[in-house]
Amino acid sequence: MKSAKPHTLRLLHLEDSDLDHVLVLAHLHRGGLKVNATRIDSEAEFVAALLKPWDAIISDYNLPGFSGLVALDLLKASGRDMPFLIVSGEIGEDVAVEAMRNGASDYLRKANLSRLVPALVHAVEACETRRARARADLELGESKQRLRELAQHLQNSIEQERAAIAREIHDDVGGSLTALKFELAWIARHAESKDVVGRAHSALETVSHAIESSQRIMHNLRPAILEQGLVAALQWITGRFEKRSGVSCTLRTPRELPALPIGVPLVAYRVAQEALTNITKHAHAGRVEIDLSLAGGVLSLEVSDDGVGLSNDALGKARSFGLRGLHERARTVSGWVDVSSHPGKGTTLILSVPLPKVHKPVLEPMTASVEADPSRWGDL
Numbered sequence: 001m002k003s004a005k006p007h008t009l010r011l012l013h014l015e016d017s018d019l020d021h022v023l024v025l026a027h028l029h030r031g032g033l034k035v036n037a038t039r040i041d042s043e044a045e046f047v048a049a050l051l052k053p054w055d056a057i058i059s060d061y062n063l064p065g066f067s068g069l070v071a072l073d074l075l076k077a078s079g080r081d082m083p084f085l086i087v088s089g090e091i092g093e094d095v096a097v098e099a100m101r102n103g104a105s106d107y108l109r110k111a112n113l114s115r116l117v118p119a120l121v122h123a124v125e126a127c128e129t130r131r132a133r134a135r136a137d138l139e140l141g142e143s144k145q146r147l148r149e150l151a152q153h154l155q156n157s158i159e160q161e162r163a164a165i166a167r168e169i170h171d172d173v174g175g176s177l178t179a180l181k182f183e184l185a186w187i188a189r190h191a192e193s194k195d196v197v198g199r200a201h202s203a204l205e206t207v208s209h210a211i212e213s214s215q216r217i218m219h220n221l222r223p224a225i226l227e228q229g230l231v232a233a234l235q236w237i238t239g240r241f242e243k244r245s246g247v248s249c250t251l252r253t254p255r256e257l258p259a260l261p262i263g264v265p266l267v268a269y270r271v272a273q274e275a276l277t278n279i280t281k282h283a284h285a286g287r288v289e290i291d292l293s294l295a296g297g298v299l300s301l302e303v304s305d306d307g308v309g310l311s312n313d314a315l316g317k318a319r320s321f322g323l324r325g326l327h328e329r330a331r332t333v334s335g336w337v338d339v340s341s342h343p344g345k346g347t348t349l350i351l352s353v354p355l356p357k358v359h360k361p362v363l364e365p366m367t368a369s370v371e372a373d374p375s376r377w378g379d380l
């Protein structure tokens with residue numbers, strides 16, 4: 001016995017006969033086990049004993065007003081995992097099978113205790129292994145949860161950082177470029193030399209180009225179009241996708257949409273954005289369909305293409321974070337993302353977000369949803 005032998009085994013012995021108790025101890029000593037045993041024989045004592053730490057329980061099957069099977073049930077109900085051996089004078093095969101099914105580690109006849117030591121050692125070791133596995137599972141679960149929280153925190157930090165950069169570009173760079181444009185226009189109007197007018201016009205073109213670029217960068221960082229509602233933002237991103245990729249894209253939206261809870265429009269927008277980016281990068285699609293719908297209190301955004309479909313290793317790629325990020329994003333609003341695909345038959349990505357019941361239907365775009373929209377600069 002690797003783990004139990006070096007220390008004294010704390011043994012709870014459920015046995016009404018003193019003689020049988022001594023017999024069991026004699027077998028254990030003879031087998032080389034150091035044992036610190038406590039004998040009890042009633043349900044009340046057993047319930048009280050369950051609060052203490054034991055390395056193993058050996059139980060008689062028949063006890064006055066109590067039984068090994070009831071003790072086993074009580075142990076199970078306590079939620080503790082402990083080796084439990086039934087040692088009995090008379091035990092039928094069906095009772096033994098039932099005991100094993102209920103979680104007993106082993107059963108032995110009092111008439112033949114030669115197997116007692118190996119059975120006890122095996123039960124203690126098996127229990128130790130189970131406990132170690134349960135500890136490892138718990139740690140793994142906690143670690144996964146921490147990782148999930150970290151990923152969500154990172155997503156939120158990225159959105160806040162993006163919003164801050166977009167705001168600065170808008171207020172600072174955008175403001176300065178607009179002022180510069182006015183100054184240059186004034187110079188162009190008042191300059192007498194043709195050369196200066198020419199230079200001023202060329203500078204105006206450069207500034208206009210820089211303004212367009214800063215607006216584009218701003219939009220990519222934080223789509224201000226979301227201020228006009230999710231539907232408007234989806235229309236905008238769909239149009240831009242069609243223009244850039246040349247792939248035809250149909251958008252279907254409900255005529256009425258409730259005011260969406262904070263965070264939902266941005267998550268839905270980012271899902272559409274990543275899905276369309278993926279289609280551009282991977283799908284070789286000819287058609288794309290985007291469906292925004294509300295059914296049974298669940299908002300769904302479905303993006304499907306008729307492209308090549310996901311390869312077998314697609315979702316396990318170590319360096320691909322787009323779809324993984326979407327799962328984390330969806331969780332931040334209590335939603336989830338499903339991806340389905342058939343080779344050669346395209347890919348469908350669905351975001352589902354259950355909405356709280358309190359929202360009353362209103363038409364989008366509308367100002368009420370702007371108030372609830374986290375994409376407003378002021379909210380961040």
Ligand SMILES: Nc1ncnc2c1ncn2[C@@H]1O[C@H](COP(=O)(O)OP(=O)(O)OP(=O)(O)O)[C@@H](O)[C@H]1O
Binds near residue numbers: 279281311321324346
């Ligand atoms: N619409 C699609 N059609 C075909 N394959 C796709 C589609 N969307 C995703 N994939 C496959 O799934 C993989 C994982 O996608 P994911 O968005 O997670 O990562 P990525 O696009 O490769 O990288 P990134 O981290 O920049 O998003 C892709 O590498 C691609 O092979």
Ligand SMILES: [Mg+2]
Binds near residue numbers: 274277278322
């Ligand atoms: Mg991607």
